[in-house]
Amino acid sequence: MFTRIVTSALFAGAAAGLIAALLQLYFVQPVLLHAELYETGALVHFGGDAVSAHQDVGGIDPLRDGLSVLFTMLVYTGYALILVAAMAFAENRGHVVTARNGIIWGIAGFAIVHFAPGFTLAPEVPGVAAADVYDRQIWWFATVATAALAVWLIAFGRNWLAWAAAVVLLLAPHVIGAPEPDQFTGPVPTELGALFAARAFGIGAVAWILTGLFAGHFWRREADREA
Template sequence: MVARVLRVGLLAGLFAGLLVALLQQVVTTPLILKAETYEAAAGTSGQAAATARTNDGHGHDGHAHDGHDGPHEHGDGWKPKEGLERFAFTAIATIATAVAVSFLLLAAMLMGGVAIDRRTAVVWAMAGFIAAGLAPAAGLAPELPGSAAGDLVGRQAWWAATAVATALALWLLARFDRPLVFVGALALLVLPHLIGPPHAHVFESKVPAELAARFAALSLVVQAVLWASAGAMIGYLWPRSTPSPDH
């Protein structure tokens, strides 16, 4: 069984990851590159303004704004070169994510005791997308470089809590047909959004709102394709994968 899970999870993740990596290169990567130009331009103008204020005697110790208004706020660490190198590193990260999604889907379906076929796997994959992608995006939409953001740890904690609460709510709605369970599931769906994620104190962005909105929408489409393709491949491979002799 372990060998079967590993084989199907790795193959499904590899296929879904490669597919989504190519899709990203067409639909979201150009938007990220465009946003980086706005971020760089805003950093250059901010540094110029800081220099002007310093020269006019309004700065503090001659370097009050250094490192805060420009692109250096995110650090000057190593980044892959544009083109093939950047695509390769992005593809590796995407494949790793797809493999993790595939193993998560397999584990959930095996623990749920369902018969794994293509239809069932895709349905579970769409539920996973709703829990891990769509529901958290209602409070924390996918963001481009240069977007305002709140506390990172707080946002990650809210995302994880929302994903778990939504997954549990969907499972309760699918498994039980009782009014009390229905009310509890709805409460789980709504509660994270009533609490809300941490946001930046000031809603400001270095990129145009239209660009940010388009990126958020396309990112959700890409996530949906990742989950659906992983589920479809699991549903195709699992019945055709011979169980290991120790099963």
């Protein structure tokens, strides 16, 4: 069982992470590099001459891009390990896991890791005002943990009490609120921040759906081999 979990997760995470990394390099990295020009003062949003919204943010940096690809693959391999372990637990309770319903698992993963915390603490570009990073990390981990438990209760709960508890768990972190800075200031145009958040969510959704799809596929393939 352990070998099956690790093998499925490695293949699924590496494949989904590679695709996610390539999408990030094409769609997200140019936005980050553009934002860094405002963060460093190379461009000025207010109080200076008007600048083009279509900036040349430089060429390819092989080392930086390579490390970004490797890191993303490692991250999604870690996500895949958690996802496949949950799939194994569910299958032991009588639920059949396939590539097709693995997509649902992937959507759930996106909702837990990206959408739930991002609903209040949105992805941020460099240079924007932000609260203390330690406080934000605590809130993020707490939100992901409560969202994971809530999704599990929604999927496998057997009565209205479990589903009501799930709703409370989903809402609680946002009712409490994420840590916020004293003032919302920063040199980066809000348009760049909005574009970054939208693309981060979009690529996160694609990556998690692929993770679920690949995890379900490899999990079922390994099961058929063992049969």
